[in-house]
Amino acid sequence: MNIELNEEIRALQDTVRRFAQNEILPRVAEDEEKHLFQKDLVRKMGELGFFGCPIPEEYGGSNLGFLAHAVVTEEIARVSGSLRAGFNMQTMGTAREIYQFGTEAQKRRYIAPLVSAERLGCIGITEPNAGSDVGSLKTKAVKGNGGYILSGSKTWITFAQVADLGIVYAYTDPSKPYKGISAFIVDLHAPGVRVSSTAAKMGWNACPTGEIFFDDVEVSADNLLGGVEGRGFEQVMSSLNNTRLSAAAGAVGVCQGLIDEAIKYARERVQFGQAIGQYQMVQEELARMIVETEAARLMTYRCALQKDAGALHNVRETVMAKYYSCDVASRVADGALRILGAYGYSSEYPVERLFRDAKLYQILEGSANICKMIIATDALGYRKANR
Numbered sequence: 345m346n347i348e349l350n351e352e353i354r355a356l357q358d359t360v361r362r363f364a365q366n367e368i369l370p371r372v373a374e375d376e377e378k379h380l381f382q383k384d385l386v387r388k389m390g391e392l393g394f395f396g397c398p399i400p401e402e403y404g405g406s407n408l409g410f411l412a413h414a415v416v417t418e419e420i421a422r423v424s425g426s427l428r429a430g431f432n433m434q435t436m437g438t439a440r441e442i443y444q445f446g447t448e449a450q451k452r453r454y455i456a457p458l459v460s461a462e463r464l465g466c467i468g469i470t471e472p473n474a475g476s477d478v479g480s481l482k483t484k485a486v487k488g489n490g491g492y493i494l495s496g497s498k499t500w501i502t503f504a505q506v507a508d509l510g511i512v513y514a515y516t517d518p519s520k521p522y523k524g525i526s527a528f529i530v531d532l533h534a535p536g537v538r539v540s541s542t543a544a545k546m547g548w549n550a551c552p553t554g555e556i557f558f559d560d561v562e563v564s565a566d567n568l569l570g571g572v573e574g575r576g577f578e579q580v581m582s583s584l585n586n587t588r589l590s591a592a593a594g595a596v597g598v599c600q601g602l603i604d605e606a607i608k609y610a611r612e613r614v615q616f617g618q619a620i621g622q623y624q625m626v627q628e629e630l631a632r633m634i635v636e637t638e639a640a641r642l643m644t645y646r647c648a649l650q651k652d653a654g655a656l657h658n659v660r661e662t663v664m665a666k667y668y669s670c671d672v673a674s675r676v677a678d679g680a681l682r683i684l685g686a687y688g689y690s691s692e693y694p695v696e697r698l699f700r701d702a703k704l705y706q707i708l709e710g711s712a713n714i715c716k717m718i719i720a721t722d723a724l725g726y727r728k729a730n731r
């Protein structure tokens with residue numbers, strides 16, 4: 345497997361890196377502090393094609409593939425976790441999900457506006473009593489008025505307050521655990537939809553997170569994803585298998601951002617008459633951060649390349665990349681904080697913000713434990729991961 349980036353992806357990486365440096369970096373600290381969601385920036389990212397890599401051209405994408413998607417995601421996350429979120433809200437959990445499972449009419453109607461970020465998307469899986477255990481969700485869609493009547497609520501939904509539409513998972517047949525779940529493309533401006541913000545978060549404050557309540561919302565039968573009931577669990581697992589790649593790439597990105605800051609500081613900070621970078625213990629910390637990040641990057645790229653080669657069900661390799669990268673992000677954040685000492689603990693330097701960005705990766709898109717469970721049960725022969 346050749347893991348080198350080709351010229352096209354390198355050029356895209358340069359473009360995204362410049363965008364992140366010029367357009368995001370100057371405002372990210374203030375946006376995080378004041379909880380400002382920059383819709384214009386997300387829109388610009390859409391117009392520049394950042395969300396379209398794993399989407400064919402006929403639906404508004406660039407067809408550059410999953411590796412390109414991972415590289416773009418990494419560059420944005422290097423500067424801002426909040427703006428990284430768009431790669432799942434606009435692409436993996438919505439546009440790509442519709443591309444993989446939607447009817448032709450659904451693909452024509454919904455994918456292009458998501459990829460261009462003309463319309464913002466969200467993913468509605470989690471509920472107050474359904475976190476890791478997706479099958480225990482309670483939201484229901486009952487047949488009625490020629491379509492479905494949706495009732496229930498979702499929580500911890502990224503972009504809830506700003507999204508125009510969401511892929512919402514609900515039971516159409518609650519008598520069938522897992523197999524009775526279906527997915528719907530839901531207009532979030534429809535009557536009966538209410539949103540509110542979740543409690544204050546530790547980080548990712550420039551990215552809105554909210555609850556969505558569905559009070560007997562009418563959803564057309566045309567908006568049942570793929571037009572078939574009961575495929576929701578398969579669809580949500582497939583969605584997670586793509587959103588986990590973005591999470592892994594985001595974790596690699598934040599690691600790189602932390603390493604950049606640690607190197608800069610270690611070269612500048614003088615103690616006992618020389619730069620702290622001259623001390624072997626600081627070098628050891630930095631070397632560990634760099635090696636672990638590179639290993640995480642290689643696992644992430646391998647997973648993306650497998651998908652590019654058509655192995656879309658590479659669950660084992662995806663959760664390995666997700667688990668490892670997201671755990672490494674916390675270790676790298678810890679290392680960077682040590683290298684910066686008091687200044688790492690201060691909002692004067694970006695490490696404090698990046699540290700908070702890093703922690704979320706262990707929770708999202710399947711916690712570290714859930715990923716380890718999938719890896720181990722596969723190894724033990726209890727449940728095959730790649731089916």
Ligand SMILES: Cc1cc2nc3c(=O)[nH]c(=O)nc-3n(C[C@H](O)[C@H](O)[C@H](O)COP(=O)(O)OP(=O)(O)OC[C@H]3O[C@@H](n4cnc5c(N)ncnc54)[C@H](O)[C@@H]3O)c2cc1C
Pocket residue numbers: 466467468469470474475476477499500501502503545548553704707708709710711712713714717
């Ligand atoms: C900022 C933010 C944004 C989010 N955005 C979205 C979004 O856009 N859409 C969406 O649907 N959800 C979203 N989520 C929810 C997220 O996906 C869930 O938090 C995640 O699935 C974990 O669920 P939970 O937090 O309820 O933890 P729980 O499932 O309650 O788990 C708590 C702890 O128990 C462990 N645990 C649970 N089950 C097992 C087990 N079987 N074996 C071992 N350990 C276990 C977990 O690993 C974890 O450590 C978001 C969350 C956050 C914080």
